Structures are given as C-alpha cells and as structure tokens.
Amino acid sequence: MKLGVIGLGTVGMNVIKILTEEKDRRNKEIGxxxxxxxxxxKSDNSMxxxxxxxxxxxxxDPRIDTVVELIGGVGAAYDISKSTLNSKKNLVTANKHLLALHGKELFSLAEKNNVKLQYEASVGGGIPVISPIKENLFVNNFKNIRGILNGTCNYILxxxxxxxxxxxALEDAQLKGYAEADxxxxxxxxxxxxxxxxxxxLAWGELKEFSEISIVGIDGLTKNDIEIAKSNGLRYKLLGEANFDGCELSIRVAPVAVKKDELLYSVNGVYNAVELDxxxxxKTIFYGEGAGGNATATAVISDIYKINLGG
Structure with missing residues (x-):
C-alpha cells in the first residue's frame, strides 16, 4: 500500500509517527x-x-493508492475526498462534518469506483464503534442509539x-485544552x-438531511438547572439520540437529565460513550476518551490496516 497523508496537525503527525515507529512489526504482520x-x-515538519x-x-501521483485526509472542515476536504474517490484511490478520513453533510455522495462515489471509504476516527476518536456496528453487531435490528459524543460538553457539565x-466551566475547559478558542x-x-x-x-442505512436534525446545545443550561437535577438524583448529559420505528428515522441532540440506573449516568469528564440497543x-456500551492525537491516530491507522488487508 502506498499512502499520501494530507494534513499535518496533531492527528496527522501522530499517524505518521506511529506508522514510522511500528513499521517493522506492522509490515511483518499485515504487509x-x-x-x-x-x-x-503551513508545516513542512514531514519527519x-x-x-x-x-x-x-x-x-x-499514480503510485499512491490510498489518501488519508486529516485537514477537517468541508471546503478543501470535500474537494480532496471527491477527487480521491474519482481517481479510484481509497480514502481514509476522520472528518465527521464532511460525512454528515456529504456522506451520501461520497459513499456513492466509493461504491461506483470500487474503492474503500473508511472513517472509524470520525466518531469517538480512539473508541472503536464504527467497525463493531459494521462488522460485529450488524445482524441486529437496532432499536435505539444514543451517546455522549462530545468530551468538551461532558467536561463542562x-x-x-x-x-x-x-x-x-467553559473557561476551565479552554485552559486545559479540552475546548477550542471558538x-x-x-x-x-x-x-x-x-x-x-x-x-x-450505519445502523439503518439512511443519512438524514442535516437540516432535519433537532439540535439543542448546553449553552442554555444554568447552574440552577444542574442543581435541580442533582437534587432529584439526575445528571445532565448532552445526548445524541437516533431512533428508527420501521418507517421513519428520527435524530435529535439535546441536554437530557439522566437517571442513576442508566448506563450513561456515570460517564464524566472528557469521556465519551455510545449505547446501542x-x-x-x-444494550451494548462503548466507552473511552473521545479525542486526543494518539487515540484518534490509532483509529485512522486501523482503517489503513483494514484496507491493506482487503477489508
């Protein structure tokens, strides 16, 4: 496999670092x-x-068969992704924004050109959840998926x-590097x-139009809201929830007061969790830190390995 890596931010640099450090062991195991x-x-720190x-x-470059896109956003990343797939090259991306808005087109292009589009790192960083849904749990008819999918919000709450x-709390998250400047x-x-x-x-084969998703953030929650929930044995979590009733897919994002006996109640700090029913x-739960250079890079590299192994 011949790679081209686009984007040398934290994740991109860690992908290159890990692939370089693990080269001997990796090549022996998977080629x-x-x-x-x-x-x-910006950077020419290409190691x-x-x-x-x-x-x-x-x-x-005709020698390159797989492109790793790690620049984020939906501007240049969209053009790169389309061009990669139309050039009959495999694509590995961590770009959830891109897939949520343009996934239908990109998945269709990958199928049309008989190439792979892998995106494990787009949800949950280093938490393996994409592959288990596709490969291990696919026989299920899922009733519900919900999760704490943003470590910044979970830390603030x-x-x-x-x-x-x-x-x-937001200021503290920014000082510790858990929240962006914006x-x-x-x-x-x-x-x-x-x-x-x-x-x-992944669960139901439908990529809902993003404008149809109901979205409420945590910026409207007050300290008093949190205290009232706490006094009633509840804990606010920003949840992404998806349900399919056999006919219609509904998706919403909102702060939810979670009960003590629920699996997501004890997920605190920067940790993420996804609950599949x-x-x-x-109910199956996937839990871990949802971000970080090494964790996200590990998910990207797992996708590279799968392509190399013919997965």
Whole structure:
C-alpha cells in the first residue's frame, strides 16, 4: 500500500509517527505500508517524508493508492475526498462534518469506483464503534442509539455539577485544552449531531438531511438547572439520540437529565460513550476518551490496516 497523508496537525503527525515507529512489526504482520508523500499548507515538519503544500500532487501521483485526509472542515476536504474517490484511490478520513453533510455522495462515489471509504476516527476518536456496528453487531435490528459524543460538553457539565457556572466551566475547559478558542460547534451540539448522524446511517442505512436534525446545545443550561437535577438524583448529559420505528428515522441532540440506573449516568469528564440497543444483543456500551492525537491516530491507522488487508 502506498499512502499520501494530507494534513499535518496533531492527528496527522501522530499517524505518521506511529506508522514510522511500528513499521517493522506492522509490515511483518499485515504487509508493506509506505508513506510516499505528505501535504500541509503551513508545516513542512514531514519527519523525512517527501513534502508538498499542494494536495493535488498527492491526488495526481499514480503510485499512491490510498489518501488519508486529516485537514477537517468541508471546503478543501470535500474537494480532496471527491477527487480521491474519482481517481479510484481509497480514502481514509476522520472528518465527521464532511460525512454528515456529504456522506451520501461520497459513499456513492466509493461504491461506483470500487474503492474503500473508511472513517472509524470520525466518531469517538480512539473508541472503536464504527467497525463493531459494521462488522460485529450488524445482524441486529437496532432499536435505539444514543451517546455522549462530545468530551468538551461532558467536561463542562461535570464541572457545573461540581459547582462552577457555565462560563467558568467553559473557561476551565479552554485552559486545559479540552475546548477550542471558538467552541461553538461543541457547546451548541453541532459536533454531536454530526456524529449521531453517522451512527444512524450505519445502523439503518439512511443519512438524514442535516437540516432535519433537532439540535439543542448546553449553552442554555444554568447552574440552577444542574442543581435541580442533582437534587432529584439526575445528571445532565448532552445526548445524541437516533431512533428508527420501521418507517421513519428520527435524530435529535439535546441536554437530557439522566437517571442513576442508566448506563450513561456515570460517564464524566472528557469521556465519551455510545449505547446501542439491539434486538439480539440488548444494550451494548462503548466507552473511552473521545479525542486526543494518539487515540484518534490509532483509529485512522486501523482503517489503513483494514484496507491493506482487503477489508
């Protein structure tokens, strides 16, 4: 397998680092994987690999059969993804925003061109949840999927339960690096909506129009709301929930007061969790830190391995 990596941010650099460090063991187990070229518009810290600031050099290189897109957003990433698939190259991405808005087109292009589109890192970072739904639990008729899918919001809600105001909790999250300087997508529930949309597509084969998803964030919750819930033995969590009644798929994102006997009640801090309710397996939960360079890079690399193994 010959790779081109586009995007040398935290995740991209960790992908290159891990692939380089694990090269000998990896190649012995699953065959040769070679990074031919890396691309970024800002950094040339390529760790010795052939570097370019023009992603078209990777797309036009006939030697490269798999492109790893790690720049995020839906501008250049959308063009890169379409061009990759139309060039009959495999695509690995961690871009939930891209898939939630343009997934129908991209999945169709991958099928049309007989190439792979892998996206394990798009939901839950290093928590393996995409592959289990596709490969291990697919026989289920899922009743419901719900999850705590944004570590930033979960951290803020945990701190509010400990006595902080919303603004102080957000400031604390930013100081610790858990929240972006502009946390809008996180606190308004948009990031969670991207992720639950992808999970619903996996479970029921339908990618809902993003404008049809009901989205309420945590920015309207007050310290008093948290205290009232706490006094009643409840704990607010920002949940992404998807249900299919056999005819219609409904998806919503909103703060929900969770009861003590529910699996998601004890998921605190920056941790994420996804709860699947299948007709054969019952409730299954996937739990872990939903972000971080190494964790997300591990999910990206698992997709690279699968393609190399013919998965």
């Amino acid at each position: 040769d994987i070679e990074i031919l070229k890396v691309c970024d518009i 010795g690999y052939d570097f370019t600031d023009n992603y078209k050099e990777i797309l036009d 945990t701190k509010m339960e400990e006595g902080m105001s919303y603004s102080k 946390p809008t997508f996180d606190v308004k529930g948009v990031d969670t909506a991207h992720k639950i949309s992808i999970l619903a597509h 299948g007709n054969y397996t019952g």
